[in-house]
Amino acid sequence: MTERKVTAELAEWVVGLKGSDIPESVRAEGVRTFVNWLGCAVGGADHETADAALRAVMPFSGQRTSTVIGRTEKLDALHAALLNGITSHVLDYDDTHLKTIIHPAGPIASALMALAETRPMSGYDFLTALVIGVEVECRIGNAVYPDHYDRGWHITGTAGVFGAAAAVGHVIGLNKQQMQWALGLAATQSSGLREMFGTMTKSFHPGRAAQNGMFAALMAEAGYDSSEQGIEAKRGWANVASTKQDYDEILGELGTRWEAALNSYKPFACGIVIHPTIDGCQQIREEIGARVADIASVHLRAHPLVLELTGKKTPRTGLEGKFSVYHSAACALLRGDGAPTAFTDEVVTLPEIIDLRDRITAEANPACHEASVDITVTFKDGTTLEKHVERAIGSLERPLSNEQIETKFVNQAKLVVGEEITRNLLALAWKIEELNPADIAAASVPAATRAVE
Amino acid sequence: MTERKVTAELAEWVVGLKGSDIPESVRAEGVRTFVNWLGCAVGGADHETADAALRAVMPFSGQRTSTVIGRTEKLDALHAALLNGITSHVLDYDDTHLKTIIHPAGPIASALMALAETRPMSGYDFLTALVIGVEVECRIGNAVYPDHYDRGWHITGTAGVFGAAAAVGHVIGLNKQQMQWALGLAATQSSGLREMFGTMTKSFHPGRAAQNGMFAALMAEAGYDSSEQGIEAKRGWANVASTKQDYDEILGELGTRWEAALNSYKPFACGIVIHPTIDGCQQIREEIGARVADIASVHLRAHPLVLELTGKKTPRTGLEGKFSVYHSAACALLRGDGAPTAFTDEVVTLPEIIDLRDRITAEANPACHEASVDITVTFKDGTTLEKHVERAIGSLERPLSNEQIETKFVNQAKLVVGEEITRNLLALAWKIEELNPADIAAASVPAATRAVE
Numbered sequence: 001m002t003e004r005k006v007t008a009e010l011a012e013w014v015v016g017l018k019g020s021d022i023p024e025s026v027r028a029e030g031v032r033t034f035v036n037w038l039g040c041a042v043g044g045a046d047h048e049t050a051d052a053a054l055r056a057v058m059p060f061s062g063q064r065t066s067t068v069i070g071r072t073e074k075l076d077a078l079h080a081a082l083l084n085g086i087t088s089h090v091l092d093y094d095d096t097h098l099k100t101i102i103h104p105a106g107p108i109a110s111a112l113m114a115l116a117e118t119r120p121m122s123g124y125d126f127l128t129a130l131v132i133g134v135e136v137e138c139r140i141g142n143a144v145y146p147d148h149y150d151r152g153w154h155i156t157g158t159a160g161v162f163g164a165a166a167a168v169g170h171v172i173g174l175n176k177q178q179m180q181w182a183l184g185l186a187a188t189q190s191s192g193l194r195e196m197f198g199t200m201t202k203s204f205h206p207g208r209a210a211q212n213g214m215f216a217a218l219m220a221e222a223g224y225d226s227s228e229q230g231i232e233a234k235r236g237w238a239n240v241a242s243t244k245q246d247y248d249e250i251l252g253e254l255g256t257r258w259e260a261a262l263n264s265y266k267p268f269a270c271g272i273v274i275h276p277t278i279d280g281c282q283q284i285r286e287e288i289g290a291r292v293a294d295i296a297s298v299h300l301r302a303h304p305l306v307l308e309l310t311g312k313k314t315p316r317t318g319l320e321g322k323f324s325v326y327h328s329a330a331c332a333l334l335r336g337d338g339a340p341t342a343f344t345d346e347v348v349t350l351p352e353i354i355d356l357r358d359r360i361t362a363e364a365n366p367a368c369h370e371a372s373v374d375i376t377v378t379f380k381d382g383t384t385l386e387k388h389v390e391r392a393i394g395s396l397e398r399p400l401s402n403e404q405i406e407t408k409f410v411n412q413a414k415l416v417v418g419e420e421i422t423r424n425l426l427a428l429a430w431k432i433e434e435l436n437p438a439d440i441a442a443a444s445v446p447a448a449t450r451a452v453e
Numbered sequence: 454m455t456e457r458k459v460t461a462e463l464a465e466w467v468v469g470l471k472g473s474d475i476p477e478s479v480r481a482e483g484v485r486t487f488v489n490w491l492g493c494a495v496g497g498a499d500h501e502t503a504d505a506a507l508r509a510v511m512p513f514s515g516q517r518t519s520t521v522i523g524r525t526e527k528l529d530a531l532h533a534a535l536l537n538g539i540t541s542h543v544l545d546y547d548d549t550h551l552k553t554i555i556h557p558a559g560p561i562a563s564a565l566m567a568l569a570e571t572r573p574m575s576g577y578d579f580l581t582a583l584v585i586g587v588e589v590e591c592r593i594g595n596a597v598y599p600d601h602y603d604r605g606w607h608i609t610g611t612a613g614v615f616g617a618a619a620a621v622g623h624v625i626g627l628n629k630q631q632m633q634w635a636l637g638l639a640a641t642q643s644s645g646l647r648e649m650f651g652t653m654t655k656s657f658h659p660g661r662a663a664q665n666g667m668f669a670a671l672m673a674e675a676g677y678d679s680s681e682q683g684i685e686a687k688r689g690w691a692n693v694a695s696t697k698q699d700y701d702e703i704l705g706e707l708g709t710r711w712e713a714a715l716n717s718y719k720p721f722a723c724g725i726v727i728h729p730t731i732d733g734c735q736q737i738r739e740e741i742g743a744r745v746a747d748i749a750s751v752h753l754r755a756h757p758l759v760l761e762l763t764g765k766k767t768p769r770t771g772l773e774g775k776f777s778v779y780h781s782a783a784c785a786l787l788r789g790d791g792a793p794t795a796f797t798d799e800v801v802t803l804p805e806i807i808d809l810r811d812r813i814t815a816e817a818n819p820a821c822h823e824a825s826v827d828i829t830v831t832f833k834d835g836t837t838l839e840k841h842v843e844r845a846i847g848s849l850e851r852p853l854s855n856e857q858i859e860t861k862f863v864n865q866a867k868l869v870v871g872e873e874i875t876r877n878l879l880a881l882a883w884k885i886e887e888l889n890p891a892d893i894a895a896a897s898v899p900a901a902t903r904a905v906e
Contacts (some may be wrong), residue, residue, distance in 0.1 A: 237607035
């Protein structure tokens with residue numbers, strides 16, 4: 001057992017940090033994290049999952065201060081944090097801290113944005129808090145990963161609540177003891193099971209982490225006390241919820257090693273294991289142009305996990321399409337698409353997609369690593385084309401450029417709020433550090449949303 | 454691993470049960486559970502813990518439909534459930550399911566009462582739902598106790614959320630599939646760490662369980678789906694949060710074996726291990742009358758756990774007094790008191806209490822079981838008196854009578870809302886099955902509460 005006062009030392013760092021203590025390069029990654037989050041929140045705003053959640057929370061909402069990003073409804077800040085956490089995750093299109101598979105921004109940015117509309121803060125302070133929240137969340141995740149995740153906890157929810165508490169606690173100016181209480185209140189609310197994957201409840205996790213983390217900070221501010229060693233105590237969170245506890249991951253090189261700089265952004269709206277295949281098929285499409293019509297068959301060789309997780313031969317719905325490497329490859333070859341538009345009920349059942357999909361085969365190759373794939377295309381004239389993808393676009397080795405993040409933003413958001421609002425919102429998003437965050441939230445609102453029944 | 458569909462079978466039982474399926478004796482215990490809960494919620498209503506929670510939630514409350522029991526403030530039903538769960542537990546004076554140390558009523562009754570003020574239900578249906586909730590909560594607790602508790606989970610929170618979801622889901626008429634979703638949403642919110650004991654966050658647990666369980670049912674009603682095997686799946690709650698899973702405890706003899714009939718009610722406002730000592734000292738006081746003034750010394754022989762948990766020799770505050778077997782014995786001998794009035798800052802520092810307390814010694818006797826004590830009183834004339842308590846009052850062997858529950862109710866509630874409101878409320882509480890629960894909530898409101906800053 002450690003003798004280090006993990007919660008106390010972490011709290012001290014969080015409350016003492018100034019925006020200027022964060023290196024420019026880390027802040028720049030924070031801006032990319034914010035832009036990517038905002039595009040995903042708009043992109044998921046009209047999903048039926050958001051409609052269902054809104055039906056439940058509307059009768060209980062307090063003063064409607066805070067925007068449901070990309071919709072016309074407003075809610076109190078706690079419920080808005082929940083909704084924005086849900087929408088930003090529901091398309092499986094958000095950001096990824098690859099060391100822990102945490103999707104960092106959802107719990108943090110969703111809480112901060114909802115709060116910013118009722119307790120004004122500068123965009124500069126917003127971004128500082130966002131970076132701090134991501135840092136706390138990913139460091140706490142590192143301390144228990146992979147044991148905690150393997151046990152069955154959805155780490156985006158369980159670690160996310162700490163990040164949200166730290167981010168909100170920082171921006172509202174908690175003192176060190178209050179921050180310890182906030183982390184304790186976060187620890188005691190940490191939850192979310194991987195069993196929920198494949199249901200609406202998966203995206204409930206980052207939403208609830210945002211809401212509960214914010215609530216932890218607000219309770220601490222109000223003088224509601226808690227354990228001051230909620231993370232590391234004998235019966236604290238790390239010991240109860242994990243068999244691994246590496247506290248150096250939490251406290252080591254604080255302020256010099258930045259997990260927040262290691263965020264990545266999904267180029268495709270599906271699980272990360274299909275990404276190399278979609279990437280390779282898009283490259284092939286670029287190279288062969290009209291010869292796409294001459295493809296006779298396609299053969300994939302990938303890590304066994306790819307087929308285990310995404311081996312659906314005949315998906316019937318858009319959601320099932322996300323778990324079909326065959327559909328994903330066909331759609332990338334025929335349409336160049338891996339965005340949410342590739343995973344609609346309509347596209348999954350298009351005859352030309354099904355026709356090509358049925359001519360795609362795949363085999364598990366244990367020699368492949370998870371991030372690579374080998375693709376063989378055979379044309380009708382018998383000629384073949386080989387494509388090897390070593391690291392997919394979106395990985396740390398091949399990060400999305402700012403332009404690619406913009407394209408992703410526009411392609412998903414315009415379907416929900418239209419091109420004009422999307423372009424304006426995107427321009428504002430890059431300038432978060434100079435603007436009032438509340439103005440950005442307001443700029444996400446469409447002229448009208450389909451009303452929730 | 455079990456092949457039984459635990460969540461599905463439990464959900465089917467919960468949705469199908471009628472009030473008349475519950476034996477009269479079990480319903481009668483349910484009424485006692487309700488009366489005891491209501492007295493505790495009033496008794497804790499003016500605690501500083503409630504004040505702090507109210508400061509945090511007031512700015513976010515929705516439509517103020519629901520009473521904070523024993524206070525003038527109203528909140529939306531979700532936040533009222535949180536507050537009532539906190540107040541009913543904060544004095545450590547509530548009910549106990551002795552097999553699991555779950556305090557059953559807090560998560561369930563707090564949710565139902567808050568809901569009843571916005572979605573009217575009969576008192577008969579309220580009581581049916583209360584019994585169902587307690588039954589589900591305690592059965593789920595049995596399935597994982599003691600491993601889950603030993604691991605560090607505060608089982609009143611972690612199992613309570615299931616009970617609240619089942620109770621609310623039953624009373625709002627969820628169908629079987631929706632009930633499975635509600636249990637899944639409960640599973641994924643199940644949380645609460647024992648590390649928080651000794652802080653305000655301990656009573657946050659039953660409060661949050663009430664609020665989250667209610668929310669789980671409301672989300673399911675709105676069509677928010679979830680896993681349909683949230684309890685027993687490979688990565689479901691029981692496997693993730695416990696090393697023991699005995700599903701017969703959940704499904705065995707449903708409708709014939711009633712855990713809800715095994716509830717017990719604390720006669721004293723402190724941890725259950727001191728109860729035999731207080732009981733014995735009160736008996737001695739009755740027997741010796743004025744000779745209390747002639748006591749020279751007192752010696753206690755009790756289970757080692759008693760001294761481990763409550764061995765504080767010189768408590769300085771009322772809260773510390775709850776963890777001092779010495780103070781508790783002195784107060785029982787001199788004042789006959791084990792109610793919340795025995796654990797105030799004032800009483801703990803009274804010179805005559807301290808004088809006797811300092812002449813009380815204790816030794817751990819591993820031969821004693823946890824529920825027993827041996828007390829030796831030595832008088833100034835050298836004579837001695839021996840008292841053995843085999844089972845304390847309040848245990849299943851010596852349950853509180855209805856009259857004793859009434860005395861407990863009156864003695865704590867009158868300090869908060871006055872004697873007149875207390876007597877009227879108590880009379881209504883016993884008639885819960887014939888009344889509108891909302892009228893009972895309204896009858897708990899005092900003329901004025903000290904305003905929350």
